Amino acid sequence: MEYGPAPEDADRARQWISEQGATFGHWINGAWIDASHHFESVNPATQETLAMIGQASSSDVDAAVAAARQALGPWQALGGEGRARHLYALARQVQKHARILSVIETLDNGKPIRETRDIDILLVARHFYHHAGWATLVDEELPNSEPLGVIGQIIPWNFPLLMLAWKVAPALAAGNTVVLKPAEHTSLSALYFAQMSHDAGLPPGVLNIVSGDGNAGRELVEHSGINKVAFTGSTSVGREIREATAGSGKALTLELGGKSPFIVFADADLDSAVEGVVDAIWFNQGQVCCAGSRLLVQESVADDFLGRLKTRMQSLRLGDPLDKAIDMGAIVDRGQLETIRSYVEGAAKEGASCWQAGSGVPDQGWYFPPTLVTDVAPAHTIATEEVFGPVLAVMTFRTHSEAIEIANNTRYGLAASVWSENVNLALEMASKVKAGVIWVNCTNEFDAAVGFGGYRESGFGREGGIEGLWAYRRGSLDFQPDENPPADPALPQRPAEGNLLDRTAKLYIGGRQVRPDSGYSRPVAGMDRSLKGEVGEGNRKDIRNAVEAAHGAAGWGRGSAHGRAQVMYFLAENLESRADELAKRIKELTGTDGEQEVTVAISRLLYYAGWCDKFEGVTHSAPGGRIVFALPEPIGVMGLICPHSHPLLGLVSLMAPAIAVGNAVVVIPSENAPLVATDFYQVLETSDVLAGVVNIITGSRPELAKELARHDNVDGLWCAGHHEIATEVERLSSGNLKQTWVFSGERDWCDANLSQGRAFLRRATQVKNIWVPYGE
C-alpha cells in the first residue's frame, strides 16, 4: 500500500510570523521590546529561514528581571484562587490555539505534526490545568513555605512548548514570577505563548521571555535579581550552572541528560516491546532526555527480537514533519545532525556494527535514519554517551542481576523501561535500577501529576506533581548560610608536666574505631582552656575509607523501615542511659546547658524513629490506565557537615532523618567540641546500627567538607555553616552533581520548629516514579 501526502496546513502559522514582520523582540512586562541583534530561526525540514529572533543583551535581561520583580507583589496578592484563574485561562488558551501551536512547533523544531498535535500540546494544556489546581491548594498542602521570588528558567529545543509548560506552570502556581529563555533553535512557540498569555489577561511582568543563545542564558543565571534557576539541557551546561550559582543563595533544579536502559526479558510480549522501542528511541527523532537509547535484551531472545525490530524499522516513514502520516521528522539543526553522525561513525570505529533501514531520507533538510548499533561493549562510547538522536545501542544479558548491573553502569539515572510478563521480576528491576522514572511494560509516559527528574548526573529536583511544586517554594527551615565563619576553637593551655594523658579519640569508620591516616591529632579545649582530650585529624584518605564503608552499608536502605525504627528507638534508649555523661561533656566543652541538649537529642531520635515507617510514597492514577507509584528512596551516601554549636544535637538533627529513610552517612562533627561526637559513637556501637551506616571523621570542618563535596561517590551533602564553606561545597559538588543543602548552623537547635520536621526527610530522599499499566 502506498501512502499519499497528508500535509497539515501551515498558512496560519506563517501568517502569524509575517504579521510580526518575521522579526521578534523580547517579551518584557507584557509588551514586545525590540532587540538590537538578531539571529535566524530555521525550519530544519526545509532549511528555510522562518524568522529573525532577538538576541538578549544584559540590559534586556535586567529589564525582564526588574519587570518580574515588580510583578511579584501584585501576583502574590491575587491569592491562590486569583492565580488559579489565570492558569486556567492559559490552559484554555492552549486548547483554543492547539492547532497553530502544533504547526509552529513542527515548523521550528522539525518534529512530526502527529507528535506535536497528539502529545506535546495536549500535555501543555494538561500541565496548566493541573497547576491551576495547585495554585488554590499550595498554601494548604505545602504549609510553612513561601514562594521563592523571581525564577530564571532555561529550556532546550527538544520539546520547546512542553518544557515551557513544565517550568512556567508550577512556578506561577507556587506564587513566583518568571523570566524564561527558550533555546535559540526553537523560540517561536514560546513567543507565541507570550502573546497568548497577554490576550488571556496574565498581568504584565508575571511571565517574561528573553530569547538568545547560551550567553543570554548565562546572563540570566548570573543575574543577582533572581532567586532560583530551573534548567533543562545538557549535563555539561548543568554543571556550569551549578558552579556559577554556588554560594549565591539561589535555589537550583537541573533536569539533564540520560542514557536510559530499555530492558527486555525473554518472557516479555516481544511485539509490544518492539513498539515500545519505537516510542523509546524514535519518538522525536531520539532527541529526548529520557530516550531508551540502550537496549538490553535477554540473550535467549535477542536474535528473534532484533529480527522483529528490523522488520518494524523498515516500515518507519521519514519525511516532511508536517505530513500527518510521517513517523520521523528532521533533526533540529545541522550541528546536531553532525554530532549524531560522528557518534555513529565512532561506534563503527570502536568495532560495533551499524544497521539502518532503507527508509528513504529526504534530499532536503536535516534527517537521520533510525539506526541500530549491535556488537556493543559496555565501555563503548555509544553505550555511555548521550547521542540525542535516533540511534539505539544494543547489548545482551543472561541473568536479571546482569541486567541490573549493565543498566546501572552509567553516570546518568533519568529513566528506564522494563519489559516482562512476570510482575515480580519487573517490580524487582524497578526497585533496583537507579533512575528517577521507571516504566514497566510501557515507555515515555508523562503526566503533570507525576514527578519527572533524575538521579546522579541526570540532575536533581523534580518537575510535575507535588514534589515539583516544592521545588518552587522556600521552606521555613531553609535558612541561608551564616554570613561569618565561627571563631576558631580555643587552643588549650599546655597541661602541666605529668598530666599528659593519651586521650586521643579515634575516627569511627565502618563500625570500628580507627586511627586517622595522617597519624596526627588535634587538642580539644574545655571552657576553662584546659586540655580535655584529643581527636584524630581526618584527611582525604579517611574520607575515602568512610565513603567506601558507607557504600558497604547499602543493606540499611534496602532493609525494612520497621527494622530501622527499632534500631533508632534503641539508639535513643542507649543515649538516655549515658545522658549524664554526655551532658557533662557538653557543659565542660561549650559551657551550655548540656542536659537540655541531650534531652532534646533523645526526643529527636524518637521523633525520626517514629517517622521511619511512615514517610511513604503515594500512588497516582495517570491517564490511560496507568498506576504510578511515587516512592521516596534514600539518596544513598550522604555527607553531613554538622553545625559548630550544639555538638550533640546538631549531629543528631542531621543524622537521624538521613538514616531514618535509609541513607548511610559520613559525619563531620562540630570542630568546637568534637569529643561529644566521639563519645556518641560509643552509643552507636551498642545500638545495633549496621556497621558503615554512620561514620564520624573529626578534623578541619572546611577541609573535610571540601573532600566530601568533590567525592564522586557521595550522593548528597548537607552543610550547616557559613557562606564561605557553603560556596565551596556547592561549587565542588558539580563533579558528580550531588544534591546539596546548605543552611545556617546558627539556629536554636533545641527549637523543634526550627530544626526538625518533614523538610529534613524530603531532603534526604528522592522520588522514584514507577509506571505500571493495568487492564488488557
Ligand code: NDP
Ligand atoms: P544545552 O545544554 O547547551 O542547552 C540548553 C539550554 O541552555 C538552551 O536554552 C541553551 O541556549 C542554554 N545554554 C547554553 N549554554 C548555557 C550557559 N552556559 N548558561 C546558561 N544557559 C545556557 O544543550 P544543547 O541545546 O546545546 O544540546 C547539546 C546536547 O545536550 C544535546 O546533544 C543533548 O545531548 C543534550 N540535551 C539534553 C536535553 C535534555 O532534556 N536532557 C535537552 C537538550 C539537549 P542555546 O539554545 O542558545 O544553546
